[in-house]
Amino acid sequence: MEFAGEITDPVHRYVRFSQVEKGVVDTPAFQRLRRIRQLASAHLVYPSAQHSRFEHSIGAMHVAGLAGETLLGKGYIDNAEAVQDLRLGALLHDIGHGPFSHLFEEVLEYRCNTTHEEIGKRIIMQSEIADILDKHGHSADQICRLSFGQSKVNFMNEIISGGLSADIMDYLPRDGLFTGAEYAKVDYHRLVSSLEVSKNRLALNRSALNSLESMLISRYEMFKAVYFHKTVRSAEVMLLHSMIAADEGLGLTETSLSNYLGLTDEATLERLCVLGGGKQAFAGKMARDYRDRRLLKSVYEKFLHKRDKQRMDRKALQAIASGIADAAGVDRNHVFVDASRAPSMPLTPSKEEMYSVLVVDKDGVYEMPVSDIPLVESISKFFDMLRVYTTAENREKVERSVKKVLGDQETLYMGAGKLGR
Numbered sequence: 001m002e003f004a005g006e007i008t009d010p011v012h013r014y015v016r017f018s019q020v021e022k023g024v025v026d027t028p029a030f031q032r033l034r035r036i037r038q039l040a041s042a043h044l045v046y047p048s049a050q051h052s053r054f055e056h057s058i059g060a061m062h063v064a065g066l067a068g069e070t071l072l073g074k075g076y077i078d079n080a081e082a083v084q085d086l087r088l089g090a091l092l093h094d095i096g097h098g099p100f101s102h103l104f105e106e107v108l109e110y111r112c113n114t115t116h117e118e119i120g121k122r123i124i125m126q127s128e129i130a131d132i133l134d135k136h137g138h139s140a141d142q143i144c145r146l147s148f149g150q151s152k153v154n155f156m157n158e159i160i161s162g163g164l165s166a167d168i169m170d171y172l173p174r175d176g177l178f179t180g181a182e183y184a185k186v187d188y189h190r191l192v193s194s195l196e197v198s199k200n201r202l203a204l205n206r207s208a209l210n211s212l213e214s215m216l217i218s219r220y221e222m223f224k225a226v227y228f229h230k231t232v233r234s235a236e237v238m239l240l241h242s243m244i245a246a247d248e249g250l251g252l253t254e255t256s257l258s259n260y261l262g263l264t265d266e267a268t269l270e271r272l273c274v275l276g277g278g279k280q281a282f283a284g285k286m287a288r289d290y291r292d293r294r295l296l297k298s299v300y301e302k303f304l305h306k307r308d309k310q311r312m313d314r315k316a317l318q319a320i321a322s323g324i325a326d327a328a329g330v331d332r333n334h335v336f337v338d339a340s341r342a343p344s345m346p347l348t349p350s351k352e353e354m355y356s357v358l359v360v361d362k363d364g365v366y367e368m369p370v371s372d373i374p375l376v377e378s379i380s381k382f383f384d385m386l387r388v389y390t391t392a393e394n395r396e397k398v399e400r401s402v403k404k405v406l407g408d409q410e411t412l413y414m415g416a417g418k419l420g421r
Helices: 019-025 028-035 053-073 080-091 102-112 116-126 128-135 140-147 154-160 166-179 188-193 206-227 230-250 265-273 278-291 314-328 392-406
Strands: 003-009 013-018 195-198 201-205 297-304 335-343 356-361 364-369 382-390
Touching: 003 019, 003 053, 013 019, 013 053, 019 028, 019 080, 019 128, 028 053, 028 128, 028 265, 053 080, 053 154, 053 166, 053 188, 053 195, 080 140, 080 154, 102 116, 102 230, 116 128, 116 140, 128 140, 140 154, 154 166, 154 201, 166 188, 166 206, 188 195, 188 206, 195 356, 201 206, 206 356, 230 265, 230 278, 230 297, 230 335, 230 382, 265 278, 297 392, 314 335, 314 392, 382 392
Parallel strands: 201 356
Antiparallel strands: 003 013, 195 201, 297 382, 335 382, 356 364
16 A cells, blocks of 8 residues: 555554545545544543544544554455555544534434434545545445445454444543543554454454453443543533524534534534524523533432343433422423433444454354453443533532432433443
8 A cells, every 4th residue: 555644643653644545634524523522522621632533533544554454464355455445434434423523413313313424424425525535446335334334344344343443442542642541541553463354253362352351441441430421421411402402493403414514513612602592592501601611510420330221211311300300499491310321342333232252262263252351241231320410509409309309219221312432
C-alpha cells in the first residue's frame, strides 16, 4: 500500500494515510466529525475530554490497518487491497454520528426509530465519498457493508466492531488519555499481533488472553467511572430532554442529509439556547443551564447488575418521575428519572453481547466463554445505573419523596438510555 502522508497522534504516535483515505478525510462530511465530541458532555467533568469523532475515526483506521497487516502476513487475507478496504471501513464507521455522539442516538431512537449506522450508510452512498471511493477503485457498497458489520466476510466485520475490534482498541486508550482516567490501558499491539481466523470468525492466540481480560475490565471500569459518571449523565439528561422537547420545532431529527450534515455540537447547542417562550421555553432553559454548567443534582442512585431481560421503557420512567414530583409537590418538569444501560461485554457486529471468544493454542481452535476468563465472569451480562435528578432548589424535597416512591426496589430493571459502546 502506497502512503500519501503521515499524522502525528498522541495515542498511536504516527498514523500514515493513503491517497484515497486523504480524499475521504478531506470531504465536508468527514471534516464535520471534528465538531462532534467523542464523549458528548464528559468535558464538563473532565476538562481535557475535548477529543472528537474525527481523531477516533482516524485512530480506528490505523488499528484496523495493523490488524489487516497481521492477517495478511498469516495468510488469512489475500492481498493488500483487502487491508485498504478494512482501513476505509474503520475510517467511516462513525460517519453517521449526530451531535453529542451517542446522546443523539437516544433522540433518534425516541423520535424516529433510526440509528447513526443507518444514516451513515446514506452518507457514504449518497455523498461525494462514494465518488472518491469509486475513483480509487473501491466499491462504496462494500466499504459501507464493512463499516456497519454487514460484510459476508465475518472476521472483517469483527475487526471494525466487536470485542476484538479496532474501534474499542482506539476509543479506550484515547478516552483514558483525554479524561486522565487510569483505567483504560490497552495492550492493543499484543492483541493485534495475536489475531487468528477460524471458520470465518476472528480468533485470538491463547497467549494474549491476559491482554483481552485487561481490556474488558478497562472498558467496564470506564463505563462506571467516566461514561456513567453521575455528573456527566446529569448534563446528558439535560441535553437529551432539551433536544426531544425542541425537535418538533427545530426539526433536529429531520434526516435529510442536507439537514443532518449541518448538525454539530456547538451549532445544535446554539439553536437550543436561543429558544424561549411557549412550548420551547423548557428546551431553551435546559440548554442554557447545560451551557453555563448549572447542572441537575443526583438525589438517588443505584447500580444494578442484572441477569434477566425485563425492561422498563421511557413511559414507565416518566411515570415514576411524575409520581416523585407529585409526592414532593414540585413541577413535573423538574424531576428526571434516568436509566443508563449498557452491556458489560462489547457488542458483536450483529449487535449481540460477546459471550465467547475463539482461542487458538497448540492443540487447535476452541470456543471459550468469556465468563471462563478470570475476573470477567463477575462483570458479564448487562449493568445499569438508575438515577433520579432534580434542580438544585428542589433537591431536599425530591430526595425525601424518592425514598417514599421508590422504596428499596432492588429488582427494578431498566431498558431506556442505552449506550452501546
